[in-house]
Amino acid sequence: MANLNVDALFQKMFEAGAGSFKEHWPAVQTYAQTEFKKIAVQLVDIEKGVLDGSYSQNIADGLVRLQKIASANVILATSGMTLLAVEAAINAVLEVLQGAVNTAVGFVLI
Amino acid sequence: MNVLTYHTQWVVRVRNLTRLAMAFVVLFSLSACVRLVSDYDEVLDNGLMEYAKSTDTFLLRMARASGTPDGTYTKNATFYDQSRADVSAMRMRSEAQPNNAITVEQIKNLESYLSELEDLHQILGAKGLTGDIVKRVRDSNSQAIGAVLALEIAKKRGGK
Numbered sequence: 393m394a395n396l397n398v399d400a401l402f403q404k405m406f407e408a409g410a411g412s413f414k415e416h417w418p419a420v421q422t423y424a425q426t427e428f429k430k431i432a433v434q435l436v437d438i439e440k441g442v443l444d445g446s447y448s449q450n451i452a453d454g455l456v457r458l459q460k461i462a463s464a465n466v467i468l469a470t471s472g473m474t475l476l477a478v479e480a481a482i483n484a485v486l487e488v489l490q491g492a493v494n495t496a497v498g499f500v501l502i
Numbered sequence: 503m504n505v506l507t508y509h510t511q512w513v514v515r516v517r518n519l520t521r522l523a524m525a526f527v528v529l530f531s532l533s534a535c536v537r538l539v540s541d542y543d544e545v546l547d548n549g550l551m552e553y554a555k556s557t558d559t560f561l562l563r564m565a566r567a568s569g570t571p572d573g574t575y576t577k578n579a580t581f582y583d584q585s586r587a588d589v590s591a592m593r594m595r596s597e598a599q600p601n602n603a604i605t606v607e608q609i610k611n612l613e614s615y616l617s618e619l620e621d622l623h624q625i626l627g628a629k630g631l632t633g634d635i636v637k638r639v640r641d642s643n644s645q646a647i648g649a650v651l652a653l654e655i656a657k658k659r660g661g662k
Binding site (some may be wrong): 423427430431434437438441445447450451454457458459461462463464465466468469471472473475476478479480482483485486 | 523535536537538539557604605607608611612614615618619621622625626634635638639641643645646649650653656657659
């Protein structure tokens with residue numbers, strides 16, 4: 393009988409993602425959710441393959457290692473998107489500051 | 503005016519000029535847009551798409567050739583060499599861009615992925631990559647490459 397469950401695995405990843413990315417989570421949530429779901433489905437399918445004898449331990453290990461690398465790339469992409477959101481926030485603040493300074497001096501200073 | 507007063511006036515002038523210069527440095531640095539992540543790279547985007555296509559075509563061909571000599575690792579070792587060269591070229595290009603550490607790390611992961619896939623292909627011996635295994639591998643491979651692409655496209659920052 394299968395031990396892993398797609399929804400339960402997904403929920404754990406979702407909670408970990410939301411907890412780790414905190415206030416930046418909304419900016420990456422759509423992408424992360426889709427990818428977390430794929431990871432959960434993949435791991436459950438590998439487990440099924442082991443239980444029904446389709447995969448030996450060697451093969452299952454190999455497939456899990458491949459999935460771990462793919463998952464790492466998803467987390468890295470999510471981190472990069474978070475950094476882009478921070479960058480956009482900094483630039484928005486700088487733009488306001490720039491507008492205020494230029495208005496104050498009466499010409500385009502910065 | 504004694505020497506001490508003259509000296510003090512100069513110290514004050516130099517201090518004021520330094521403050522003015524610093525204020526200009528701060529103001530002009532504000533005018534520059536902050537970049538925490540590298541710019542979008544169309545060449546890398548295209549390279550990744552090509553790589554995704556070539557690996558996927560290979561996997562589909564392997565599923566079809568499973569159980570025949572054409573599906574064994576030995577018959578297909580050159581694919582791994584060629585793909586390794588493709589990923590290595592993408593890594594070198596990414597390393598040359600400033601603020602690109604995350605993409606570089608992702609591409610290094612693609613290199614690791616390829617090595618792991620090569621090991622798996624060897625373990626499978628005469629059977630080669632069976633249809634069921636190929637299905638699992640295609641999913642994780644497209645996710646690994648797609649994640650690099652997703653970040654690259656996000657670097658367009660709302661631009662087209």
